[in-house]
Amino acid sequence: MVASRSHHRYTLEDYLGVEEMSRVRHEYLDGQIFAMAGGTPEHAALSAAIVVLLGSRLRGKPCRPYSGDLRVRVLATGLATYPDAAVICGEVERDPSSSTHAVNPAVLVEVLSPSTEDYDRGEKREHYARIESLREYVLVAQDRRRVEVFHRTESSSWAHSVFEAGADVELPSLGLTFSVDELYEGAGL
Numbered sequence: 001m002v003a004s005r006s007h008h009r010y011t012l013e014d015y016l017g018v019e020e021m022s023r024v025r026h027e028y029l030d031g032q033i034f035a036m037a038g039g040t041p042e043h044a045a046l047s048a049a050i051v052v053l054l055g056s057r058l059r060g061k062p063c064r065p066y067s068g069d070l071r072v073r074v075l076a077t078g079l080a081t082y083p084d085a086a087v088i089c090g091e092v093e094r095d096p097s098s099s100t101h102a103v104n105p106a107v108l109v110e111v112l113s114p115s116t117e118d119y120d121r122g123e124k125r126e127h128y129a130r131i132e133s134l135r136e137y138v139l140v141a142q143d144r145r146r147v148e149v150f151h152r153t154e155s156s157s158w159a160h161s162v163f164e165a166g167a168d169v170e171l172p173s174l175g176l177t178f179s180v181d182e183l184y185e186g187a188g189l
Contacts, residue, residue, distance in 0.1 A: 009031030015080060039113065048187070054174075061174070063106060064089075066087070066102075070082065072105055074103075107137075108134060108138070109139075112140065134152065135151065137149070137150040146162065146180070
């Protein structure tokens with residue numbers, strides 16, 4: 001989330017109107033609308049590569065990958081945002097206040113940028129953790145071959161794993177693995 005806070009408070013309907021008319025994506029939280037930072041070519045390549053990779057692994061399964069165009073809403077906190085990639089298993093459940101926002105991702109992926117890394121690791125992760133359906137939150141570095149996975153345990157706490165070059169990333173909720181190197185090679189990095 002990149003913007004300064006204003007004193008004007010917007011409704012969700014205001015936000016949805018802005019999104020329909022804008023070429024820039026925004027996040028919405030606590031009555032504020034925030035312009036999202038644009039991505040680098042590396043960011044875009046990694047975002048596309050993870051969707052392609054997940055799509056190939058999920059073929060024939062009841063889960064489907066989505067690109068960064070998917071709007072996600074965290075009902076518990078009100079955050080409306082666009083993760084870089086997502087996986088939803090089964091039918092898409094829509095926000096009762098906005099039919100354009102999904103509320104039931106099983107996996108969310110963010111490609112880390114220098115301007116958003118702290119937010120993605122901290123506040124945004126805390127919002128995402130409040131999504132009941134979420135099983136894994138994946139962070140993909142763009143400055144080195146490194147993938148981090150936050151995995152919801154049976155006790156509803158979160159375990160953290162780091163996968164470097166040469167390692168295989170495990171996403172237990174989807175029953176799949178992929179190599180870190182395959183992801184980065186798929187992005188041409």
